[in-house]
Amino acid sequence: MTSALGEPNAITIGWFLVFIALSLGITVWASRRTRSTDQFYAAGRSVTALQNGLALAGDYMSAASFLGIAGLVALSGFDGLIYSVGFLVGWPIVMFLIAEPLRNLGRYTFADVVAFRLRQVPVRIAASVGSLAVVSFYLIAQMVGAGNLIRLLFGIPYEAAVVIVGAVMLGYVLFGGMIATTWVQIVKAVLLLGGASILALLVLARFGFNPLTLFEAASAKYGATVLAPGRLVTDPLDAVSLGLALMLGTAGLPHILMRFYTVPDARTARTSVAYATAFIGFFYLLTFVLGFGAMVIIGREAITGFDAGGNMAAPLLAEGVGGTPLLGFIAAVAFATILAVVAGLTLSGAATLSHDLWVNVFRGGHADEREQFLVAKVATILLAALSIVLGITFKGQNVAYMVGLAFAIAASANFPALVLSIFWRRLTTAGAQASMIIGTLSTVLLIALSPTIQVDILKHSEAWFPLRNPGLVTIPLSFVVAIGVSLLRPVPLEEERFRLAARRLHLGVE
């Protein structure tokens, strides 16, 4: 099959330039409104529920979920739905347990909440370990994905693509802070939802606007197995472990949690999750249609011909049903998707470095506004440089597991301490600290010993630890450590302060 994919053409470059111009325009506008730390990290807490819902969706729907899940569906049918569902079900948990307390108890990072009634320094150091680990692994996955994708889509060399993504993203975050990041995420979410909807409509138009006719055509072409669970889930324990990490990891991702500080109050935070989940769920349902569309219209052989992992299924489908203009549009959307996610990650990493570590650990909470603002910008530059270095270092390596790793650390290191600090009055500093450190270390250690690293990457015949995702072990471990350590040495003062935290959790800042 011949395709314009990978050959820069006027239409692709045109869409690409339109997006860059639009987002730089937003940055210039946002930079005039970014004069304080509150504006830099939290957009002045003036984002509306619908805006934040779109931005949350823009932060969460990565290129990996757009191109990866469409590809997975195109190659294996039903199995893609397992991931779609897994990535969605964490959102109700975010709404029921996390969003409102977070908004009322914190300022910029989730560590604000855990440290609220505990000792600042130990809690923030431990929370930073977990946060930075999540952000780093997620950044590696995004940057390597970006390099490969842009090389495939535009024919630009890998290293150049990584540097372009790092530099453009740095521009947004450094000058426009959270205001620019929010609007880039909103624009990206609208483009992605719009692009995927148009694509799905064009596909469904060929099947009488009935998805079932499309699925039927797929099973006629490749057999009824495409409608049934396949090889993705073989070991039940592995399936539950992955499910647990996807579900609880969503509620522990620092860049997602940070978005709840951009809204004015808890009620807006709650409503914004409802919007986000509606958009994300709709998007995953569309992705399922696109995957089957690519399977039937483009064919598996043609898709794997461009990329063995199936990542080019959606762009090829765009070309198949809409010609080069639609291909160019979808390629530009994929690029915007990467930029928005990387910008969100960088901003949350910068908040951890400057707000948690510099201001509250090194300076003991005594840093004036000017210093906080400056350190935030220095941290942003450091993280952008780090993301470029990581992207180039991991060139050509299999980093698909790193998204799973980031979710597993978020679920094991961040989620237990966060949820216990909100619900359990007897949690102590030592308990929270031990839980976050052990959650991070045990997850990294068990992934290193898992079949993912030992068998797939190091090519050993077997692995020491049987599960591909360690969540089933590390999440309960982290809860047990937090509870055990806290009960072993109760701290009455920290327990007394729970009442203060509870008042503020419900009533907000009085």
Added chain:
Amino acid sequence: MTHAASHTHPDAPLDALAAARWRVAIGLTVAMMVVYFGFILLVAFDKPLLGTVLTAGLSLGMLLGALVILIAWLLMWIYVRWANAHYDTAIEGMRR
């Protein structure tokens, strides 16, 4: 604070509201987990069942997967409705 004194404590209405809020939140969380892990365990343990074709182009597994997404929306709708109607009103009353 002892339990016996709680009904006279000025925070007693807030404590009651907080307890109600967590009952709703935890109940809905458990419901979501049961639905999701039920789906995952079916995928893991009974693939042929989920592969059952209900009508041309639709398998039981696809229907259940879409239902999990719909149920997630439904549970959130229940929570938002409850929180907007009861919780927010009560909090507003306490602020005054």
